[in-house]
Amino acid sequence: MSTGPRVRPAAGHGLGHRPLPPLSLYVHVPWCVRKCPYCDFNSHEAGPDLPEDDYLDALQADLEQALPLIWGRQVISVFIGGGTPSLLSDRAVERMLTTLRAYLNLLPDAEITLEANPGTAEAGRFKAYAQSGVTRLSLGIQSFNDEALRALGRIHDARQARAAIEMAQNAAQQVNLDLMYALPGQTLQACKDDLATAMSFGTGHLSLYHLTLEPNTVFAKYPPPLPDDDLAAHMHEHIVEATAAGGWEQYEVSAYARPGCRSLHNQNYWTFGDYLGIGPGAHGKLSFHDRIVRQARHRSPESWITRARRRDGSHIAEERIVAPEELAFEFMLNALRLKEGVEIGLFPAHTGLPVTAVLATLKRLEERELVSLQAGRMRATERGWRYLNNVLQEFLD
Numbered sequence: 584m585s586t587g588p589r590v591r592p593a594a595g596h597g598l599g600h601r602p603l604p605p606l607s608l609y610v611h612v613p614w615c616v617r618k619c620p621y622c623d624f625n626s627h628e629a630g631p632d633l634p635e636d637d638y639l640d641a642l643q644a645d646l647e648q649a650l651p652l653i654w655g656r657q658v659i660s661v662f663i664g665g666g667t668p669s670l671l672s673d674r675a676v677e678r679m680l681t682t683l684r685a686y687l688n689l690l691p692d693a694e695i696t697l698e699a700n701p702g703t704a705e706a707g708r709f710k711a712y713a714q715s716g717v718t719r720l721s722l723g724i725q726s727f728n729d730e731a732l733r734a735l736g737r738i739h740d741a742r743q744a745r746a747a748i749e750m751a752q753n754a755a756q757q758v759n760l761d762l763m764y765a766l767p768g769q770t771l772q773a774c775k776d777d778l779a780t781a782m783s784f785g786t787g788h789l790s791l792y793h794l795t796l797e798p799n800t801v802f803a804k805y806p807p808p809l810p811d812d813d814l815a816a817h818m819h820e821h822i823v824e825a826t827a828a829g830g831w832e833q834y835e836v837s838a839y840a841r842p843g844c845r846s847l848h849n850q851n852y853w854t855f856g857d858y859l860g861i862g863p864g865a866h867g868k869l870s871f872h873d874r875i876v877r878q879a880r881h882r883s884p885e886s887w888i889t890r891a892r893r894r895d896g897s898h899i900a901e902e903r904i905v906a907p908e909e910l911a912f913e914f915m916l917n918a919l920r921l922k923e924g925v926e927i928g929l930f931p932a933h934t935g936l937p938v939t940a941v942l943a944t945l946k947r948l949e950e951r952e953l954v955s956l957q958a959g960r961m962r963a964t965e966r967g968w969r970y971l972n973n974v975l976q977e978f979l980d
């Protein structure tokens with residue numbers, strides 16, 4: 584019988600007996616109707632029949648095996664991401680959420696997000712998801728321009744995008760729209776039109792991503808003609824100005840929210856909170872009183888299903904204790920993405936390291952006006968945000 588790696592107690596870096604960070608849950612659904620040429624997520628083309636029952640059995644087995652790592656802890660948010668979770672039937676989502684509630688100490692008003700592709704949207708199913716407990720639907724809109732959607736290899740068109748938004752707004756308490764900009768052949772005007780259409784629906788949250796060419800994707804191999812850096816920068820400037828004028832606050836590099844509509848789940852990632860990740864390829868980060876552990880599940884859906892159901896730990900591909908010298912970098916990598924930064928006290932609370940581990944570097948960055956240390960908070964300045972990679976590099980050296 585093969586066994587996956589186990590967490591061994593290590594010479595601790597001393598989280599002491601402080602309360603552990605808030606805990607979220609990520610559930611990965613690995614299937615899509617078709618693989619998009621720009622996407623490097625762990626997503627696989629679904630055959631005619633989704634193995635829903637096998638997947639849910641494996642998910643339950645995965646969760647059961649993870650329980651000793653999170654005993655007694657409250658779960659503040661759930662993110663069902665993909666892939667395309669909206670490929671799951673309403674019955675499957677109902678079973679998934681019933682299982683989560685049975686095993687976890689899930690806050691009664693926990694934020695529960697499900698990612699949906701407009702090409703798989705159905706009004707009845709969206710309503711059923713919400714009845715099962717989904718509070719937030721996140722739609723992969725990408726663009727409202729049919730030509731751009733075709734160039735992105737999307738399975739939906741602009742009409743389906745609009746219809747899906749209306750269905751989501753009728754079903755869920757909160758709706759997020761994912762859009763990308765700097766698309767193949769996109770003009771500044773086309774980017775402005777996309778954003779204006781997205782804003783016209785008045786959803787609480789917008790995620791606006793710069794299209795990136797990810798290694799090992801079709802776009803990396805056959806790059807489409809993309810806007811140059813100047814044009815992409817103009818698009819970004821417009822996005823920042825227009826969203827602010829419309830009442831959405833940019834609170835993270837790519838996240839914009841109306842007051843009260845920020846994503847709790849994503850904020851927990853960015854403040855270096857804990858998360859258990861279940862499902863194929865899911866990553867997790869969990870704190871204990873003497874160590875912080877990172878985990879990754881096997882990526883292949885078939886392999887993960889077989890291994891998780893063996894209940895011998897072999898579905899875990901990697902498990903390791905994060906070294907103290909990596910923690911400072913990882914904390915900053917997340918926290919400095921937030922426009923308002925974080926309270927300085929969160930650093931010792933969520934890493935177990937003393938503030939002195941980063942204070943000299945922060946002060947040096949403050950002198951160069953890349954970081955601001957005021958009112959007990961640390962945040963990147965406008966300039967620091969622009970050169971975030973260079974700022975983060977300082978925590979590696």
Ligand SMILES: C[S@@+](CC[C@H](N)C(=O)[O-])C[C@H]1O[C@@H](n2cnc3c(N)ncnc32)[C@H](O)[C@@H]1O
Nearest residue numbers: 621622665666698699700723761792793794795
């Ligand atoms: C995992 S997808 C979830 C939604 C669903 N799978 C869909 O695409 O409709 C999350 C989001 O990541 C963004 N994304 C994916 N690949 C990207 C890339 N190469 N560059 C920028 N954003 C990307 C897209 O906006 C996408 O909606």
Ligand code: SF4
Nearest residue numbers: 615618619622626666
């Ligand atoms: S639908 Fe979403 S997850 Fe699936 S391949 Fe396209 S971008 Fe990736």
